[in-house]
Amino acid sequence: MSTTEGPADGSPAVPGTEPGTGNGRDAIVRAARRAFTLKPYAEVTMRGIAAAAGVSPSLIVKRFGSKEALFNTVADFGAAADELFAAPPERLGRHLVLTMAELRDRHGGDPLLRVVFSLGIEDERTLLRARFREQVTGRLAGALSGPDAGLRAELIAGQLLGLGATLSLHRPDGASSRASAERLADLYAPGLQRLVDGG
Template identity: 65%
Template sequence: MTSGQAAVPAPVRSDTDPGDPGTGDPGTGRDAILRAARRAFTQRPYADVTIRGIAADAGVSPSLVVKHFGRKEELFNTVADFGPAAAELFDAPLPVLGRHMVVTLVRHRRALQSDPLLRVVFSLGNRDERSLLRDRFQEQVTDALAARLTGRERTLRAELIAGHLLGLGATLGLHRSGAGADATPEHLADLYAPALQALIDGS
C-alpha cells in the first residue's frame, strides 16, 4: 500500500471460509493457518495483517506459521494463488466442461468446507496489495479459461462463466441449510450447468 492511501475498514468477519483447496494435511494446523490468512488478507489492508494475528485466529503459535509458510509476503502469495483450483475446475473436455465445473466446485466445497474461487470477491473495491488477488484471478482463472474457449467473444464469455461460478459459490454459502445443501452435485449440475455450457459453446 502506498503511504498516501487510506486504510480500508475491515468488514464484519464471516464464519464462511472464502478460501481455496485445503492442503490435505490435517493435524498440523496448516489448513487452519490458510483459512485464517485468507480471512485476514481479504478483509483487512495488507499492512494491518500480522503473522501473530493470523496465528491467534488459527489457534496456533506464530512460529508454526513461519515454519509452514515463511514470511508474511510468502503466505500472501499462497493465498493469492488460484492456479491449482483453476486447473482442477477446467480439467475436462469443452463439451462437458460446464457440468464438470459445477460438480467439482460443489464437491470441493463439501469436502473441504471452502470455496476455490470466492475469496476474490472479498478484495473488490480495495486498492492495496489485495489487488493482486484480482490480478491473479484474472490471469489464472478468466484468462486461462478464455484461452481454452473457441469462437467469438471468448474473453467476455470467460468473464461471464467466472461470474456464474462465483455466484454459485456465494449462493451455496448464503443458503448453507437450504435446498441446495440436500441436492447432490450431479442434480445441481443438471440445473446450473446448461447456462455455463451455453457460454462455453458460444451458443
C-alpha cells in the same frame, strides 16, 4: 474446533505441531484466506492466523516465511483453476459445478470468492484481481474455441462467482444444504455449458 488430525497412531494432535498429513498447512491457508478476506492486510497478524488455524506462529514462519509470502499464497488461484478446468470442453459445464462443490467441501469455503469480498487496500485488491484474470479468466479464454472466447470466459467466471456467493449467502440451512452436488449441476451446468460451447 480443531482443524488438524491426530498422528497415525491415534494419539491426539498437539497444538502447534505439524501433522504428518499436511493438514497443518491446509488449516493455515484456510485461516489466512478468511483473515485476508475479512480484514485489510495491515490488520492481519501471523499470531491471529495461527490462533485461528490451531497452530503455533513459528509453524507459519517455517512453512511460509513471512506474512507477505502467506498473502501471495492466498492470492494464488492456480491450484483451484487446475481442478476446475480439468475436463474436456464438452463436459466442462457440469465439471465446473461439481468441482466447485467439492472444493468448497474440502477447503471449508469457496475457492474463488476472495477476489470479490476482499476488504484490503487497493494494492491488495489489484493483485487479487490481476491473479484472478490471469489464472482463471485468461486461462479459460485460452481453452475456449469459437468467437468471443474472452467475453464467454468472463461470463463463465461471473457465473462461478455467482454460484459461490449464492451458496455462501444461504448457508447453513439454504436449499443447497438439502441438494446434492449432482442436483446443483443438473440445474446450473446447462447455462455454463452453453457459454463454453459458444452457442
